[in-house]
Structures are given as structure tokens and as C-alpha cells.
Amino acid sequence: MNNKKPSGPGSRLTRRDAMASGAAGSATLLLGTPPSVRAARVAGAKSVIQIWMWGGPAHLDTFDPKPDAGHDYCGPYVSPIETNVSGIRICERLPLLAKQADQYSIIRSMTHGNNGHETASYITQTGRPAGTSDVYPCAGAVVSHFKGYDAGYKGLLPPYIVLTRPQGRFSESGFMGLRYKPFATGGNPAAPVFAVEGIVQPGMGEERQRSRRKLLHALETFGEKMKGNPEFALMDSCEEQAYELLLGDAGKVFDVKTESDVLRDRYGRSEFGASCLVARRLVEAGVPYVTINYNGWDTHKKHFEIMNSKLTEMDRGFSALLQDLGDRGLLESTIVWWGGEFGRTPQVQWEAPWNGGRNHFGKCFCHVLAGGGFAGGHVVGASDGKGMEVAERPVYPWDLIGSIYEQLGIDTHARLPHPQGLDVRVCPTEEDGITLGGRLREIMA
Amino acid sequence: MCGWSRIEWRVAVAAGMLAAAGTAFATVDRASAKIDKLVFAKLDELGIPASDPCTDEVFLRRVYLDMTGTLPSAVETRAFLSRNSANRRGELIEQLFEREEFSDYWALKWCDLLRVKAEFPSKLWPNAVQAYHRWVRTAVDENMPYDRFARELLTASGSNFRVPQVNFYRAMPNRTPESIASIVALTFMGMRTENWDRGQLEGVAAFFGGVAYKGTAEWKEEIVYSDPARQFMDPATGQPVQPVFPGGQLAAIRPGQDGRELFADWLVGSNVFAQNIVNRIWYWLMGRGLVHEPDDIRPDNPPQNQQLLDFLARELVESGFDLRHVYRIILNSRTYQLSSIHNEGNLSDQANFSHYHVRRLDAEVLIDAICQITGTTESYSSAIPEPFTFIPENQRSITLADGSITSPFLELFGRPPRDTGFESERSNDPSAAQKLHMLNSTHIVQKLSQNRSLMGMAVPDERRAKKGKEPPPASWLPLDEALDNLYLAILSRYPTPEERQVAVSHITATGSRWDATIDIIWALLNTKEFIYRH
Numbered sequence: 017m018n019n020k021k022p023s024g025p026g027s028r029l030t031r032r033d034a035m036a037s038g039a040a041g042s043a044t045l046l047l048g049t050p051p052s053v054r055a056a057r058v059a060g061a062k063s064v065i066q067i068w069m070w071g072g073p074a075h076l077d078t079f080d081p082k083p084d085a086g087h088d089y090c091g092p093y094v095s096p097i098e099t100n101v102s103g104i105r106i107c108e109r110l111p112l113l114a115k116q117a118d119q120y121s122i123i124r125s126m127t128h129g130n131n132g133h134e135t136a137s138y139i140t141q142t143g144r145p146a147g148t149s150d151v152y153p154c155a156g157a158v159v160s161h162f163k164g165y166d167a168g169y170k171g172l173l174p175p176y177i178v179l180t181r182p183q184g185r186f187s188e189s190g191f192m193g194l195r196y197k198p199f200a201t202g203g204n205p206a207a208p209v210f211a212v213e214g215i216v217q218p219g220m221g222e223e224r225q226r227s228r229r230k231l232l233h234a235l236e237t238f239g240e241k242m243k244g245n246p247e248f249a250l251m252d253s254c255e256e257q258a259y260e261l262l263l264g265d266a267g268k269v270f271d272v273k274t275e276s277d278v279l280r281d282r283y284g285r286s287e288f289g290a291s292c293l294v295a296r297r298l299v300e301a302g303v304p305y306v307t308i309n310y311n312g313w314d315t316h317k318k319h320f321e322i323m324n325s326k327l328t329e330m331d332r333g334f335s336a337l338l339q340d341l342g343d344r345g346l347l348e349s350t351i352v353w354w355g356g357e358f359g360r361t362p363q364v365q366w367e368a369p370w371n372g373g374r375n376h377f378g379k380c381f382c383h384v385l386a387g388g389g390f391a392g393g394h395v396v397g398a399s400d401g402k403g404m405e406v407a408e409r410p411v412y413p414w415d416l417i418g419s420i421y422e423q424l425g426i427d428t429h430a431r432l433p434h435p436q437g438l439d440v441r442v443c444p445t446e447e448d449g450i451t452l453g454g455r456l457r458e459i460m461a
Numbered sequence: 462m463c464g465w466s467r468i469e470w471r472v473a474v475a476a477g478m479l480a481a482a483g484t485a486f487a488t489v490d491r492a493s494a495k496i497d498k499l500v501f502a503k504l505d506e507l508g509i510p511a512s513d514p515c516t517d518e519v520f521l522r523r524v525y526l527d528m529t530g531t532l533p534s535a536v537e538t539r540a541f542l543s544r545n546s547a548n549r550r551g552e553l554i555e556q557l558f559e560r561e562e563f564s565d566y567w568a569l570k571w572c573d574l575l576r577v578k579a580e581f582p583s584k585l586w587p588n589a590v591q592a593y594h595r596w597v598r599t600a601v602d603e604n605m606p607y608d609r610f611a612r613e614l615l616t617a618s619g620s621n622f623r624v625p626q627v628n629f630y631r632a633m634p635n636r637t638p639e640s641i642a643s644i645v646a647l648t649f650m651g652m653r654t655e656n657w658d659r660g661q662l663e664g665v666a667a668f669f670g671g672v673a674y675k676g677t678a679e680w681k682e683e684i685v686y687s688d689p690a691r692q693f694m695d696p697a698t699g700q701p702v703q704p705v706f707p708g709g710q711l712a713a714i715r716p717g718q719d720g721r722e723l724f725a726d727w728l729v730g731s732n733v734f735a736q737n738i739v740n741r742i743w744y745w746l747m748g749r750g751l752v753h754e755p756d757d758i759r760p761d762n763p764p765q766n767q768q769l770l771d772f773l774a775r776e777l778v779e780s781g782f783d784l785r786h787v788y789r790i791i792l793n794s795r796t797y798q799l800s801s802i803h804n805e806g807n808l809s810d811q812a813n814f815s816h817y818h819v820r821r822l823d824a825e826v827l828i829d830a831i832c833q834i835t836g837t838t839e840s841y842s843s844a845i846p847e848p849f850t851f852i853p854e855n856q857r858s859i860t861l862a863d864g865s866i867t868s869p870f871l872e873l874f875g876r877p878p879r880d881t882g883f884e885s886e887r888s889n890d891p892s893a894a895q896k897l898h899m900l901n902s903t904h905i906v907q908k909l910s911q912n913r914s915l916m917g918m919a920v921p922d923e924r925r926a927k928k929g930k931e932p933p934p935a936s937w938l939p940l941d942e943a944l945d946n947l948y949l950a951i952l953s954r955y956p957t958p959e960e961r962q963v964a965v966s967h968i969t970a971t972g973s974r975w976d977a978t979i980d981i982i983w984a985l986l987n988t989k990e991f992i993y994r995h
Contacts, residue, residue, distance in 0.1 A: 134581040187878035194888040214897025238990035257893035
């Protein structure tokens, strides 16, 4: 999307059903219905890159500055900078992102009201209220069902990849189970060799891999006796799949050394910067959902010291990702979703033991969306003068995640596979006892 | 803590258990024979031939894994295989009941069902998790009668730190009486209340209308108690709901009476209570319940063998709810000790126990086995930076109390998230990602060469080990002995002549005993024989 303003209603695409998913093969393994990718419009988005701001980044010190609120709220950040969209200002520590505000939209009225990491993470990642008897899958698992193997995805790379560690606060796939969990790469993409667990093994050449495989088969004494036993059919096909990945070229997608130094510098040589670059490469290779778990935003103490260094790193990686996706024509088909489980208390805790920290704040915070049909250059909703309350247009996590699903062409009323066969749908409705803020029509092309 | 405690058991052994052993085994033998009679009668009826009995090597490995979630060591394997006793299998079963790992492993299972986890969706928090796990483990260790175990969980009141059983009522995503009733039905009756009609659920919920919670001045302490003033009100009418037992019989809670007590009295006397637990034990040991799924008991899902289910339930009740008695009579049966290798007539049999069901090792059991073999440790982490969530590296993962403490390996291999208490939460299905991890991950690769004696070193040479260089010939054990050790440690048996030949050829072809040995360890850890219970 290179247009500064969202396209008007006149440009809305005709409503028609997307193609039914192809050979869904194993879709019936779980008791769910086969995925119905029935889009309200032709889906522009094919992939999602989620920058998960683990710990909860301060909204005042990122995309919702409040320079007039005074020292007790702003600390040292009193001079937000103008972006390339007039009227939108962001934190002065984000100069590179300021040059690209036309590419993304800021939602300044995110709210769910929960201040606990675990519950807030659950709500923001699943788009579901907490306290139900079922544990729901997070967005990546849902997308993995509708865009992954169940929907005919044939890529060798797993359809849902996490860089580099699993989220860990709750089971990402909830009741949908192991099949929909993300593949966590482990390793460090900024290291000389990004040792992706199981795929990239430094010092293990292809010849030794083949000789080992021969040895393994020669020593499968019990496996030989069990030949033809259906118990092992799945295990055998998993071995086939694994070897295709570790012997072939598929694993090279993780190697950022093939990119130019100029580009790698633009992303930054940090773990986060390199993760953003790998994420782009994965999306380019057709992976539908990539999460970058960006840790370290739970800044109870030394808040501003930490922000001073981390914001620079984030600014670099995030802005380079947007630009690179744009340059390659991938931004139109890739949603970039930035945000954490909550914001942080607008009022700085100057007192001991915090000595300048910010606490958890789920009542009002911001998220950012770019690409995949979301218009850039907009601000959705607003917080009050001190970032304490949503002032207008509340957006709940289910509104935001539902909008992402729509852009991907996922029918938000479709059934999810459930181990006990219960009838559960992709998105909650008012019948589930929630308040709806409404999908993000303001920025949906 | 209760009746048939560990201490009493030991006293019995010392005082006259040996004299009584003949009678005790005779009783067990009779019950085991009855199990076989009922299983084989069913197989005859269906015309399915049973597999052969398993070998001693296979039995040893199987019973260690099934009872203790732990692989036998090379030393234990040698000792068992060289033991001269007509009843060495039965004797081994008795020894394994006394192992710490037996209590660890079954506490792990129970904590899966009870959703023992510091955070989300159950919010027990780390210190209450430790107290609760300790209580459960002690109950297993002392073989607390099962009716007492259930009653304690259902009726206790007090602080989550000091009366750990009360955490039963805290390990729930929400605390409405209906939600409590659903969890009670699932846990102790193996029934899913989605299949109940609304009135039935509300009738049971009414017993739990008085369950109340309050905080204290201590951080994250919570009191669970019964408040006689509270009742479960019908949301539609605003009137108190009449308590009804699951069978349909009306109940009356007297003023001041704790509805939970009334329900517990009914529960422990019910058939479904005994049938549920013996069915679960059968499922845990045999890989498939007599009622399948093991927590889906309902009239329109009959057991594969009703007589067998009834028999096991009767054995449980008559033994005074002694769970070990039920384990014992199953483990000593011919049925349990059948080979997993199919014959022509039973390849497709899934449901009738004509052969032992192969199952991938549980995530925790698999990583513990790998660590035991390679002499390595694991690191665990929790997202909750609190005391009780930092775990020493040498701790075995079957002893982890808290579902929130984890490792990437455990997540990858399908450890249950402890969200719902369903048995199906534990996934032992293989995946390509798991296979990649076993074949090629740094995590596994780094473990392979750590154990000097497994590598076949006569004298551990730390200096050379650090440099990873080929050791001089003098530090190697004779190849035959080294291969024996490898096979005993990993597959709990001696290598066959053919396997020896394959290994020797590989060493010759590789030209480096060091590299070749790593390859052999790697290969054995990737065989089905290692990855599966069989």
C-alpha cells in the first residue's frame, strides 16, 4: 500500500467467495469441519508477521506520546516527532518509523482492562475473553488451520513459525492441540550461524547425514519386525518429511548471510533486527504466520534507560521490515502486526523500589497494523490527555484479530476443530458476553 | 497419612511378608488369571489370535516405563536378566512400587488431570502448586485409599498453602457451581457434562453452591471454604436449585450441612466412581481404555468388555480402594505381558488387547531417558519470575510439579498444557518437527558424546573430552563390551549378532571410533524401539 489515505468505499472489491480450499487431506484428523475459507471479499493478505512485544510496551513512549501531560507522565520524552503524515506524532526515539507513518496505522484505543501478563497475553493473542472453560487457540494457530496443511499448504517449512522461543505464557494452540502449535526455531538469527533446531546443524554435512540415515535403518531391528503395522505409518511419514527439510534447500531460508551487508545493516545486527529479516524471508517463501517474540518490555524498573536502547533497536528492525516488504511488493499481501499484552501505567512510578518504572496497564494501550490491505497513515481511536482511558472508539482484541482474519479471507463464523467436537467459532460474538468495538473498517480496504 | 501407608507396607515386609508371600501372590495370580480369562474369551469370540508373550528384556523395559516413567539402567538390566527366579517378573513389579520414581510418575499423571499449573487458565500460583503437588505425591507414595483421596479433594476447607487439597477448587478456569460440577464429573466419574442435560448438571452443581473463596493478608494465599448461607440459584427463576445426584435421586442439604460432603458420600459409593478409576488405570497401562476415550463414560459408549470392567471395579472396592492392587493384578496378567509384535490375525486389532499397544514415550519420560543415557541435564524455565519456579538442571522432568515450568522439548513432544483435565491433552502423536529435533537438533547432538562410559571409554579423559579429539586406543573398552553397554543402556537388551556386525562395519567404514560411536548412539536413540513403549 503506497497510498497515503485509505481508498474510499467506491474502491471496495466485489464480494465473491474465494476458491474453496484444495485437497484438504488431513483436515478430518481432528473432529472439525474442513476449513471454509469463505471471504467477504477477495483476500489481499496471505501472511502475517506478528511482532509480539512481550511484557507490554509503554504506549506513551511509543506510538501515543502525551507531551503535555507533564514530567510525571512523560519522563524525559517530551518532544515527540512529526511523522511523514501530518498530524501524527510518535516518540522521539523512533525517527525511522516516523518516516514511514504512511505505511502503518496506529490504534490508540486498544483495551481489555486486564493487568496480568498471562491473562492479558491470552486475551490479546486469542481475541477471546478469559475465564471460559475452553482455552482458545491464538491467532497464529487459527491461521495455521485455515492457511496451513489443513488447507492444502504444501510448503516444506512449517506454516506457523516462531522466532525464536515459544510464547510460553499459555499453550498457543489451546484446545486445537499439538498439530497447530508453532515451530519454534531456537538459536539466534544474529549469530554467525543461525542454528535452527533440527534444520540447521553446523558441521554436519549432507554426506554424514546420509550415512547416518543408512545406519539408522540398518539398526531398526524392532521396526523391521513391526513392518506394516499401522501404528508406525505416521512416524514413517514424519521421518520422510524431516529428511526432505534437513537434506534439501528449504533450510537456507534461515540464512541471512546471503543478504547484502547494506540491507542487514538497515535491519540492525541485533537479534530482533535479524529476526525481522528472517521473517521477511519466511513470508517470501510462503509461510502464512510468523511471530517474532520480542522480549524485554516489562519495564518495572529502569524504564527510561531500557527504552533509550531498546527503542532504537526496535525502530531500526521494524522500519527496515516495512520498507523491505514494500520494496519487494510483499507489503500488500503481508500484515505486520505490532503490539504486546497491554500498555504501561501512564503515570511514572518515581518512588522506590521502582525508581522510575511503569507498571502493567490493560485499560488503554496501542497496537500498530500495516500491510495486507490495512491502510497506512491513520490513527484509529484515541486515548485521553494522559493516556489513562480510551477517549473514543474502543478497540478490543477480538475486533483487531477479527479484522486480521477478514483480511486473510478467513470466515470468522467458521467452526474450529475441537477435540470433543464442540461447536466453537473463529471469533466470539456478543452472545459470548463480550462488548464489541467493531472491526477496523476505518482502515480496511 | 492413612491406612495402607508406606510404613505399614514396610513393616509387613519385615515381619512376615515373605512367609505370606505365597498366599499374597496366589490371590494376585487368581485375579490376574481372571483378567486373562475375560480378555481371551472375548478374543476367542471375535476370532482374533493373541500375540506371543513378550521376552524378559521387553517386559523389563515395558514395566519400568509403565510403572515409573523411567528407563532401567544398564546395571539394573544386567541384574534382572541374570536373575534366577521363577517369579522374577512379579518380584520386579513389587520392587517398582517402592521406587521414588513410581510416586513421581503417578503424581505427574494426577497433576495432569487436576490441572496443576501456576498460571493460566488455572491460577494456582507457584507456591500453592508446590504444596498441592507435594500432597498428591504423598498420597501416591503412601498409597492413600482412593475413596479417601477423592473425599479429601472434594471436601477439604482451608488455606491453599496449609491444606493443599483445597487447590482442587482453585485449579479451575472459573468457579461457578456448574463449572465445579463439570470438573468433578470429568475427574471422578470420567463423564463429560456436555453430554448431560442442563437439569442434570444444575442438580449436581447445587451440591457446590456453598463453595466460597476469600483472600488473606498473605500474598496469594486463599481460603476455600463452604458457606452455608450460599446456595446455587437458578439464573432463570432466582430460586435455589434442588440438588440431584447424577443418577436422578433427589437430595436435601440440611441447614448447616456442607453439600460437598453429601455429594462425596454418594460418589464413593457409586459404581461409576470405581469404574472410572479402574478404566483409567487400564488405559494408562494398556494404552487404551475398556471405555474409549477413557474419560467419556456414558450409556451410549459401552465398554469393550463389560465383565472385565465390573471385575476390576469389584477388585478395587473389595481391596479397600487400593489402587496398587489394581495395578498389580493387571501388570501380572498374561494380557499385559503379551508382545507388541503382531501376528497375521491381529494386525488390525486396535480395541481388544490381542497385543501390547505401542505408544511414543511421554515427553517427560523421553527426555529423562535421554538425559539418563547420556549423563546430561536439561534447563527448565517458567514465565513467572517467582520463588519455586527456578529448577535445578539435574531435576528429572517427571518430577516437575508445575505445568507452567517447561522446556522447548517438553512443548514440542506434546506435554499436556493442563488446561482441561482431559486425558487427550497429552499428545503422543509423532510430528515432523519432533523427528527433526531427534535427528538433527543442537540440543540432542550436544548430548550424544557427553557420557564417556557410554562412548566406550575405559578411563574417562576429561581433558581430551573438552577438546573433542579422538582419544588414544588405550582408553577404549574392548568393542564387544562397549556395544553391550550401549545396547543395555539405550534399548535394555544385548545386541544381536547382526547388530554387532552392522556396528563393527560402521566403525571400520568411518575410520574413527569416536565419530562412529556417536553415530551409533544417535541411531539407537532414533530407533522406534527406543522412542516407543513396546
